[in-house]
Amino acid sequence: MVTARIPVVVLAGYLGSGKTTLLNHLLRNNEGRRIGVLVNDFGSINIDAMHVAGQVDAAMSLENGCLCCAVDVDGVDSMLARLAYPGAPLDAVVIEASGIAEPRQLVRLVLSSQSPHVEFGGLVEVVDAAEFDDTRARHPELDDHVRLADLVVVNKVDRLDEPERERVLTEVRDIADGAVLAAERGRISPGILLDAPGARESVGAKQLSFADLEECGGDHAQHMHAVYESVEFTAEYPLNPSAFLRFLHERSRGVYRIKGPIDFGASGDHRRFVLHTVGVYAAFEKTRWKGERATRLVLIGTDLDRQELTERLEACIDPDPTKIDERGMLNLARHLDG
């Protein structure tokens, strides 16, 4: 009897490109497919795992460290074995890599899996259309990631006007060997991503060869995460919105990405603000507190001064949270994510 293998899709893409957004879109619009998720955050607070929690059929997360180097094939195999076992109620597993993981290494880990229950389901690279030029200038290896991918999702096209959007799409198509799709908020059809690579032939599937995987990829010093670091900040007391907005405006250039929920305001206010900064872009997503209220931020960047950042964030804690700073909340509203 031939055992059906569960496809394992590697979802990669630079910091803040929209991987979690795309994953959440898939989980909400799964068209009946049951999806297991393996999330790898950079930083010890699992913000991405918090974002996908509750919508997924089976999930595991790996904290603090980059999946591509911190874990060997046995480690990935044992995690995959816990998600994908004989008779597992899953149709696919998606590994959401951290934004600075080396996709080639991740693909190699999946391809080297000894598990008879999984197969490589393809590499999907999410690209932030609005940050494409900047990211490429800072990280020329982005071209390589785009070239290797079975499917490149050029996300955030809403942030560009028509001519710029076409220019970026043309540039990505010139580099990519696989299929290229434009997307807003990761809205792509789940079938394109989750069915075995053969099913993607309509948009141009490709399979990675071991030769592709052997080229570089193994040199840790060249990996993005070798130069990035993260600082975590948690606070049980609310932050003052005006003070925090000042912190945001004055943040150092080294801080490329900040994400996580923030508690602003007094106990009667149930609004939960989730901050996302990507480069100079900053947005708050408004949700509601369900469990414990606390600020939990992860800051990712290069040359971070941990002590200075922590002190500046601590200075944002509101000495009197019973008095909501309405003006600050109004300013915050201007940054709200549509």
Ligand SMILES: Nc1nc2c(ncn2[C@@H]2O[C@H](COP(=O)(O)OP(=O)(O)OP(=O)(O)O)[C@@H](O)[C@H]2O)c(=O)[nH]1
């Ligand atoms: N305007 C716009 N914003 C988007 C789009 N997709 C995602 N975002 C926003 O971009 C920010 C980062 O999105 P995430 O999905 O968290 O990105 P990520 O790749 O998972 O981030 P890391 O895991 O930190 O690398 C969030 O504020 C999203 O709401 C899009 O298509 N358009």
